[in-house]
Amino acid sequence: MPDETSAVHVPVLLDRVLALLGPALENRDAVVVDATLGLGGHAEALLAAHPRLTLVGLDRDPAALARSRERLAPFAERIHLVHAVYDRMPDVLDELGLEGVDGVLFDLGVSSMQLDVADRGFAYAQDAPLDMRMDQSAGRTAEQVVNDYPVPDLARVLREYGEERFALRIARAIERRRRDAPLRSTAELAELVRDAIPAATRRSGGHPAKRTFQALRIEVNDELAAVRTAVPAALTALRTGGRIVVLAYHSLEDRIVKQALADLVRDTTPPDMPVPLPDHRPQFRLLTRGAEEASESEIAANPRAASVRLRAAERIRESA
Structure with a gap:
């Protein structure tokens, strides 16, 4: 009888994720955090597309980590896989001696393996x-x-x-x-x-x-509490030019992401000032208009994309 987890894992919005993160990673020694590694579909594609990329993969599920370690074995010298909930990202980066990263990906919710087993x-x-x-x-x-x-x-x-x-x-x-x-x-x-x-x-x-x-x-x-902690931490960890992509499947998750970005993409110069103040300029710019949804063709090929909402942003200056 075949292993229940042997079915082909189709990463949600894979091409869009690669396109959004690509400019921050290409042709350089870059670091990306896959905060929700799962079965490693997004991670594998990122590592294959960017030969100089180092990937830090986090997952709270030991079984998923084991499966991903097998899948990502060809890239073993460029990966750090850690058993951790994504709200521990700052601790993990500190333990690895990484002061900043160039990309962060969150694919929130339950993983394919957890649903299929x-x-x-x-x-x-x-x-x-x-x-x-x-x-x-x-x-x-x-x-x-x-x-x-x-x-x-x-x-x-x-x-x-x-x-x-x-x-x-x-x-x-x-x-x-x-x-x-x-x-x-x-x-x-x-x-x-x-x-x-x-x-x-x-x-x-x-x-x-x-x-x-x-x-x-x-x-x-305790997923929403973890998202509330992890998304701001990920935004803080991004270097200038770094990008974050978040795939959310629940309105409450998406709302947390939207709110975390809101204050960072606007100029906070007091309204009575005649000119914008440099230290109050936006720290990020949005890469998506609102929350993007999957196309009909994507949903037909991968039904789990039906409820996805994608948001992405790029750091354009360091915080004051």
């Missing part, structure tokens, strides 16, 4: 233990969240992270079920959510449990 518990379409940890060696599981959180807290998670309009209804259904026995499996939870949602709503919008599973994954892995 049934026993990780990320997919509502496959029965598995309720885990959902990106790093299975640490932290709380989705099982602990659904069985231990009070109803108001559980409803808040589903509403805020899953944008689930029936959050309280689902949380109360979970609470009724766990009085009899703890919820243990993804199939149990998916069925419970389906039954808790009004029948008319189930007929459209994809699987009824999709938003609940997304919310639990974000809560279990």
Whole structure:
């Protein structure tokens, strides 16, 4: 039987990512951080395109790191792969003796391997233990969240992270079920959510449990807190001319990225000053107009690109 992770991994918006990062990396000794290495698709393409590039790859998932290490073996002398959540980027760069970098890539959300391996518990379409940890060696599981959180807290998670309009209804259904026995499996939870949602709503919008599973994954892995810390740190680490590209798959992630860039791309000269002050000029310029979406052809070739929102920027001066 074939390995469940052996399916071809198609990196999202690969050509666009290469085009945006390329000008900061080409024909020079450059350093790029792939903050969400995953299965290494973007990293492999960047290393192949830029022979003088050194790549620092971070991932919280030891299994993903092992797979990427195999994939990137031909570039072993130019890579540093580190088991870390991306909010530890400053520490990692310090440990490697790197004072600045020329490119940073974030491909946020759950990786292809985590979705495709049934026993990780990320997919509502496959029965598995309720885990959902990106790093299975640490932290709380989705099982602990659904069985231990009070109803108001559980409803808040589903509403805020899953944008689930029936959050309280689902949380109360979970609470009724766990009085009899703890919820243990993804199939149990998916069925419970389906039954808790009004029948008319189930007929459209994809699987009824999709938003609940997304919310639990974000809560279990504390993803939004990591993004709030990591994106500003990445912007600080970029040298002049360096570029950042962020692929977000959730409106809250995208909003954090947008806000992190907002203050850095505008002139902060006080309005009563007659001329712009040099130290108040923008530090970055946007490389995208708003958040770019995948084309219809990209989504047809890679359905996981359907919800992607891409933002990119270039550092144009050092901070004061």
